Amino acid sequence: MTETRQAEDTRTRILETALDLFHRGSFKGTSINQVVEQAGITKGALFHYFKGKNELGYAVVDECIRSHINETWVEPLATSVDPIADIKAILDHFDEMIAERPEILQLGCPLNNLAQEMSAQDDAFRERLLGLYRIWETALEKAFRAGIEAGSVRSDADPADAAATIVALLEGCIGMIKVNQSREHMSRIDRGLRLFLDFLRP
Amino acid sequence: MTETRQAEDTRTRILETALDLFHRGSFKGTSINQVVEQAGITKGALFHYFKGKNELGYAVVDECIRSHINETWVEPLATSVDPIADIKAILDHFDEMIAERPEILQLGCPLNNLAQEMSAQDDAFRERLLGLYRIWETALEKAFRAGIEAGSVRSDADPADAAATIVALLEGCIGMIKVNQSREHMSRIDRGLRLFLDFLRP
DNA sequence: GACAACATACCAACCGGTCGGTTTCTTCCG
DNA sequence: CGGAAGAAACCGACCGGTTGGTATGTTGTC
Numbered sequence: 001m002t003e004t005r006q007a008e009d010t011r012t013r014i015l016e017t018a019l020d021l022f023h024r025g026s027f028k029g030t031s032i033n034q035v036v037e038q039a040g041i042t043k044g045a046l047f048h049y050f051k052g053k054n055e056l057g058y059a060v061v062d063e064c065i066r067s068h069i070n071e072t073w074v075e076p077l078a079t080s081v082d083p084i085a086d087i088k089a090i091l092d093h094f095d096e097m098i099a100e101r102p103e104i105l106q107l108g109c110p111l112n113n114l115a116q117e118m119s120a121q122d123d124a125f126r127e128r129l130l131g132l133y134r135i136w137e138t139a140l141e142k143a144f145r146a147g148i149e150a151g152s153v154r155s156d157a158d159p160a161d162a163a164a165t166i167v168a169l170l171e172g173c174i175g176m177i178k179v180n181q182s183r184e185h186m187s188r189i190d191r192g193l194r195l196f197l198d199f200l201r202p
Numbered sequence: 203m204t205e206t207r208q209a210e211d212t213r214t215r216i217l218e219t220a221l222d223l224f225h226r227g228s229f230k231g232t233s234i235n236q237v238v239e240q241a242g243i244t245k246g247a248l249f250h251y252f253k254g255k256n257e258l259g260y261a262v263v264d265e266c267i268r269s270h271i272n273e274t275w276v277e278p279l280a281t282s283v284d285p286i287a288d289i290k291a292i293l294d295h296f297d298e299m300i301a302e303r304p305e306i307l308q309l310g311c312p313l314n315n316l317a318q319e320m321s322a323q324d325d326a327f328r329e330r331l332l333g334l335y336r337i338w339e340t341a342l343e344k345a346f347r348a349g350i351e352a353g354s355v356r357s358d359a360d361p362a363d364a365a366a367t368i369v370a371l372l373e374g375c376i377g378m379i380k381v382n383q384s385r386e387h388m389s390r391i392d393r394g395l396r397l398f399l400d401f402l403r404p
Numbered sequence: 405g406a407c408a409a410c411a412t413a414c415c416a417a418c419c420g421g422t423c424g425g426t427t428t429c430t431t432c433c434g
Numbered sequence: 435c436g437g438a439a440g441a442a443a444c445c446g447a448c449c450g451g452t453t454g455g456t457a458t459g460t461t462g463t464c
Contacts, residue, residue, distance in 0.1 A: 119381045165394030172374020192367030
């Protein structure tokens with residue numbers, strides 16, 4: 001009846017449910033019971049796979065969010081020679097996603113949410129989240145470096161500075177949209193973001 | 203023996219303690235008992251002044267944080283004709299503050315912390331926090347408008363767009379510093395921020 | 405029969421909030 | 435001026451519910 005490889009299935013279902021609840025609410029704000037209920041399992045199953053709530057959180061960061069960063073930022077920019085155009089394409093993709101599911105407008109970025117909530121409280125969390133930001137920034141930095149070499153980015157721009165600023169601006173924008181919850185304010189900030197990117201043109 | 207005006211004293215002590223704990227931890231993460239203990243009062247006193255935990259949070263936003271925004275952003279920019287220079291001066295002031303009390307490096311901005319934590323969970327919170335952001339952005343917008351008129355800001359810049367982008371970038375930067383907790387990364391982001399301001403020069 | 409994969413019952417600690425009561429201050433009458 | 439009356443300020447024991455976590459039991463598969 002049930003599959004033999006149910007084991008991994010249960011684990012990933014717990015992880016995905018936890019990510020969803022952490023995203024919708026927060027880490028501290030969601031209880032283990034909520035995860036158990038929404039995942040359709042029992043507490044015994046959860047504690048069989050994870051030592052405790054924190055370990056579950058770490059796994060969500062290390063597995064779910066990390067792969068998400070890789071898919072949306074690292075891979076698309078890996079071979080970029082025109083990062084400004086490619087970053088704008090990623091922004092376009094976000095716009096499409098929001099047009100389809102407007103609810104995510106108020107949920108923010110899972111990485112940023114967790115980082116803002118936990119990095120001052122738990123150093124193990126902070127280090128893991130910082131690791132993801134480094135991966136993200138490094139992908140941008142490499143792309144800017146390639147862009148400078150290819151002539152699509154102004155040569156006096158510092159790739160590392162630009163990468164860090166883009167990440168900060170992007171996370172700030174997503175955060176502001178979360179508070180404003182208005183499409184107008186989103187497009188206002190979208191314009192500012194693209195304006196900044198254009199400043200990096202030669 | 204005790205002063206006649208002890209009443210207001212207790213209320214403000216509760217508010218300041220709550221702000222401190224909400225800043226250090228989070229809203230949901232700090233218990234009423236913690237506030238009571240750190241303020242050196244009792245639960246009865248707290249519930250005498252505030253209907254509940256949420257009402258306490260609202261009061262912290264409406265009174266403590268609002269006045270802080272006014273002092274650091276609205277008043278200094280009220281009569282500005284060179285907003286770019288004046289904003290940089292405010293940033294310098296932040297740098298000095300961080301040099302004195304480096305601990306605040308990892309605590310972030312109280313407004314942004316609360317906004318990110320609560321705006322998706324409680325609409326009353328969101329509206330109040332949004333109100334503060336509007337005050338902040340309006341102050342910047344007016345200053346940019348005055349700067350354009352005075353010739354200290356490029357005339358093709360949209361004051362409202364610039365204001366919204368500055369706020370987003372600033373909150374994003376503070377958020378990133380919270381995760382990184384390194385002075386180097388702070389100066390890297392500081393450079394990006396000032397670079398963006400210079401883009402707004404004529 | 406050993407072991408992973410769960411399920412269930414249960415726990416102490418803590419949560420936000422209530423409530424009856426006491427103290428302290430203000431007011432106003434004589 | 436004294437002193438009763440009442441309101442505001444404050445206390446702390448207590449409540450039902452929830453929290454993260456555990457201990458023990460059951461089940462299916464090599």
